[in-house]
Amino acid sequence: MLCLLREAPMHPYEMQRLLKERHKDEVLVLKKGSLYHAIERVLRARLIAVVDTKREGRRPERTTYRITPEGEQALIRWLKEMIATPRHEPSEFMACVSFLLYLTPEEAIPQLEQRAQRLEEEVATIGVVMAALIDRITRVNLLESEYLRVMRQAELQWVRGLIADLRSGQLTWDLEKIFAAIRAAKAQATMPKEA
Numbered sequence: 001m002l003c004l005l006r007e008a009p010m011h012p013y014e015m016q017r018l019l020k021e022r023h024k025d026e027v028l029v030l031k032k033g034s035l036y037h038a039i040e041r042v043l044r045a046r047l048i049a050v051v052d053t054k055r056e057g058r059r060p061e062r063t064t065y066r067i068t069p070e071g072e073q074a075l076i077r078w079l080k081e082m083i084a085t086p087r088h089e090p091s092e093f094m095a096c097v098s099f100l101l102y103l104t105p106e107e108a109i110p111q112l113e114q115r116a117q118r119l120e121e122e123v124a125t126i127g128v129v130m131a132a133l134i135d136r137i138t139r140v141n142l143l144e145s146e147y148l149r150v151m152r153q154a155e156l157q158w159v160r161g162l163i164a165d166l167r168s169g170q171l172t173w174d175l176e177k178i179f180a181a182i183r184a185a186k187a188q189a190t191m192p193k194e195a
Contacts, residue, residue, distance in 0.1 A: 001038055002067055002075040009051045009066035027144045047071030101173050105166045112163050119156040
């Protein structure tokens with residue numbers, strides 16, 4: 001939001017339109033009301049200010065905001081910090097992989113194959129979109145798409161390797177044996193120690 005307001009004063013509807021038009025909604029997780037909550041927070045922090053509020057015809061009132069000098073400083077500081085500092089950003093897939101052992105290897109393989117197929121399609125689609133846009137905009141405007149494509153390619157390579165390990169039997173497990181080992185370890189830990 002601060003980046004958009006650095007371009008020009010605008011109202012939230014225009015911010016949402018630009019995010020969608022620029023495909024930023026594909027890389028940002030924005031829930032419907034989250035933009036308005038963010039506006040309230042940065043307004044209270046004096047990082048943005050109200051320019052005016054207008055109503056056109058039967059449309060609801062639209063408040064236009066601008067970034068303040070404090071907001072510009074905060075934006076630059078936050079961007080520098082976020083770019084420089086790797087963060088642990090868990091995903092649904094990472095959570096599911098941690099519980100993969102609740103499926104049998106035979107059940108996991110077709111699910112992983114479906115994921116690999118979808119990743120292949122996504123990588124191809126991103127490539128097509130980037131190729132179509134590169135003539136009209138510069139590479140700097142496509143960096144998030146480029147990053148997403150590389151990350152999806154890496155995930156695809158990892159998933160394919162996992163499938164190969166499952167198929168070859170190099171990776172396997174038996175959930176009941178795992179549960180039995182856990183129960184045995186627990187029983188061992190609770191046994192009274194001999195003097």
